[in-house]
Amino acid sequence: MYSEIEETAKRWLEADKIDSFIGYSQRSDGSVKPVRITDPADVDNLYFGDGCVHNLMSFIKLNGDERIGIFLKGCDGRTMVQLVAEGELDRERFSVLGIVCPGLEEDGKPLPKCAFCRVNTPPDYDELIHPEGVEIKDEAIEDEELSSINELTRAERFKFFRHQFDKCIRCYACRDVCPLCYCRECVTEKSSPQWVEVSIKPSSNAYWNLIRAYHLAGRCVNCGECDRVCPVGIPLRVINRKLANIVENYFEYVPGMNPELTPAMLDFREDDECLDHGREGS
Ligand code: SF4
Ligand code: SF4
Numbered sequence: 242m243y244s245e246i247e248e249t250a251k252r253w254l255e256a257d258k259i260d261s262f263i264g265y266s267q268r269s270d271g272s273v274k275p276v277r278i279t280d281p282a283d284v285d286n287l288y289f290g291d292g293c294v295h296n297l298m299s300f301i302k303l304n305g306d307e308r309i310g311i312f313l314k315g316c317d318g319r320t321m322v323q324l325v326a327e328g329e330l331d332r333e334r335f336s337v338l339g340i341v342c343p344g345l346e347e348d349g350k351p352l353p354k355c356a357f358c359r360v361n362t363p364p365d366y367d368e369l370i371h372p373e374g375v376e377i378k379d380e381a382i383e384d385e386e387l388s389s390i391n392e393l394t395r396a397e398r399f400k401f402f403r404h405q406f407d408k409c410i411r412c413y414a415c416r417d418v419c420p421l422c423y424c425r426e427c428v429t430e431k432s433s434p435q436w437v438e439v440s441i442k443p444s445s446n447a448y449w450n451l452i453r454a455y456h457l458a459g460r461c462v463n464c465g466e467c468d469r470v471c472p473v474g475i476p477l478r479v480i481n482r483k484l485a486n487i488v489e490n491y492f493e494y495v496p497g498m499n500p501e502l503t504p505a506m507l508d509f510r511e512d513d514e515c516l517d518h519g520r521e522g523s
C-alpha cells in the first residue's frame with residue numbers, strides 16, 4: 242500500500258538529497274510506530290494506513306543542519322507551515338512528501354480530529370501522493386462539538402471546563418507531544434516566580450490548562466495529539482478549537498496555512514478592535 246512512500250524515500254536517500262526520512266512503520270502485531278530511516282535498504286518498512294496517528298512533526302529537531310525527508314498528512318503539514326511562520330524552522334532543511342489524507346481510524350474507530358478536518362493536504366510539500374477517490378478538503382466544516390459548547394452559557398461553560406480540568410494529573414503529556422509547545426523553559430518549570438504549584442490542586446490544574454490553551458491560541462493546528470495522549474480523557478481538542486475559532490473570527494487568521502503570513506499573536510495593529518469585543522463575547 243502506498244509504494245510511492247518507499248520509492249520516494251529511497252530515491253531521496255540514494256540521491257543524497259536527505260540524511261534521514263521520517264515516516265511510519267507497522268509492527269508484526271499491526272500497531273504503528275514512527276520511524277527514522279537513514280539507509281535506503283530499510284525503506285521497505287515504511288507504511289501508511291489506519292493507526293498512523295502520530296504527528297511526525299513532533300519527532301523533528303527544530304535546530305541543527307540535518308536534511309530531513311518527512312511524510313506528512315494535512316494536519317501534520319500545517320504544523321510545519323506554522324513553525325516556519327513562527328521563524329522556528331528552516332524549510333530548506335526539509336523535503337516533504339505529502340498525502341491527500343483519506344482520514345484515519347485507530348482501534349476500529351475514526352479519529353475525532355478527522356471529523357473536523359479542514360485541510361487534508363499539507364499546504365506546502367515537495368511531492369504529493371493523491372490516492373484515487375480521496376477528495377481534497379480545504380474549507381471549514383460545521384463543528385458540532387464546538388457548537389454544543391457555544392450554546393452553553395458562560396457559567397455553564399466554566400463549569401464544564403472546570404470539571405474537566407479537575408481530572409488533570411499534570412503528567413504534561415499534552416505539552417510533551419505538542420510540536421508547537423517548544424518553549425526552552427516551560428512556565429510549569431519556573432520556580433522564581435513559581436507560576437504553577439507542583440502538587441495537583443484544582444486551582445493549579447485550571448491555571449496550567451488555561452495557560453497552555455492561551456499559549457496555543459492562534460497557533461494550534463488541530464493535529465489532535467494532545468487530546469489523543471491525555472490519560473484522563475480531557476477533551477483538549479474542544480478548548481483548542483474554541484480558541485482557534487475566536488482568533489479566526491477576530492483576526493481572520495488560520496494557523497498553519499501560509500508560511501509568509503505573520504501569526505496573529507506576533508502581530509499588532511493600532512486599530513485592532515478585538516479588545517472591547519473580547520470582553521463581551523465568547
Ligand atoms: S485531521 Fe485530516 S489530515 Fe489529519 S489525519 Fe485526519 S483526515 Fe488526515
Ligand atoms: S495530558 Fe491531560 S492529564 Fe496530562 S497534563 Fe495534559 S491535560 Fe493534564
Ligand code: SF4
Nearest residue numbers: 419461462464465467
Ligand atoms: S495543542 Fe494539541 S492539537 Fe494543537 S498543535 Fe498542539 S498537540 Fe496538536
